[in-house]
Amino acid sequence: MEIKIILQKFCEYSNYIKGYTPDTIRRYKTSVERLYRVAKITQMEEINEKNVRNFFFFGRVECHWLPNSFINYHKSLKIFFRWCIKEGYMKSDPLLDIEMPRLEKRLPTRLTKQEAQKLLEVVYNFPYDYKFLRFRNHAIFAILLFAGLRKKELLNLKFADVDMENMSVYVRQGKGRKDRIIPICPRLAEILKVYVEERHRLKKTCPGFFVSLNHNEGLSENGLRHMLRKVLKVTGLKFSLHKLRHTFATFMIEGGCDIFSLSKMMGHSDIKTTSIYLAASVEHLRGQIMKHPLNDV
Secondary structure, eight states: OBHHHHHHHHHHHHHHTSOOOHHHHHHHHHHHHHHHHHHTOOBGGGOOHHHHHHHHHHHHHTSOOOHHHHHHHHHHHHHHHHHHHHHTSOSSOTTTTOOOOOOOOOOOOOOOHHHHHHHHHHHHHSOOSSHHHHHHHHHHHHHHHHHOOOHHHHHHOBGGGEETTTTEEEEEEETTTEEEEEEOOHHHHHHHHHHHHHHHHTTOOOSBSSBOSSSSSBOOHHHHHHHHHHHHHHHOOOOOHHHHHHHHHHHHHHTTOOHHHHHHHHTOSSHHHHHHHHHHOHHHHHHHHTTOTTTTO
16 A cells, blocks of 8 residues: 555544644654655555665765654654554564664753843844834743743744733643643733733734734744844844743753742653753752862861
């Protein structure tokens, strides 16, 4: 049977039965499609350990995959093959004897306090043509630095999700389809309040919290990307939106936030994921080393 037909059935199963997110399904689909294109095959019966092994070898040698990319492809294909075996499309898993590379353990990169402050100041003081852009862009980078939202969570944020009265942000269906609540600190509340007032002044009524200047609709991914390019050029800083999330987490650890509370605010399923920020915070480690009992001898 054709791989394309079986892949379509798998995607429908992943969507309607398993309830995976569109991004997750897209990742599975892309991985399988790349496999049969590189292997130059069309039928399920043609998939075997040899051409799957050659696919990963091609990725590492020709495409210069990092270990993380190798592992992501491996995970995606593993889930697809497992489903195929269960449904009777395959007899065995061609990944069984393929070794996994050792994952590099790198600390998450982040901005320093001085760089974060510079970012907020430059975004606010930039000579915009419209003051709405000043308050909106300032609010966007503030909520990234003070609440640690992911890019999609930022774009999907609704006006009703930001509760200024109870000082909280409600993140609906974040990564892993998990809801969570993040408290709003006083500094962030001030910035958001100014933006909300300007939004009301311009009679923006769309459900999205962050809106377009020219249209009464939510800020698009392209609009956010365009704004980020301008900010990177003006500030001279090198960062991604996800790096601002790392910055938030590291700042919270340095400020004394406990790892359990931070894990909840970040939306991590496993607290081990959050614990990496302990090692990333030099200030936190410096504070801990001072507790050595021989330090005062």
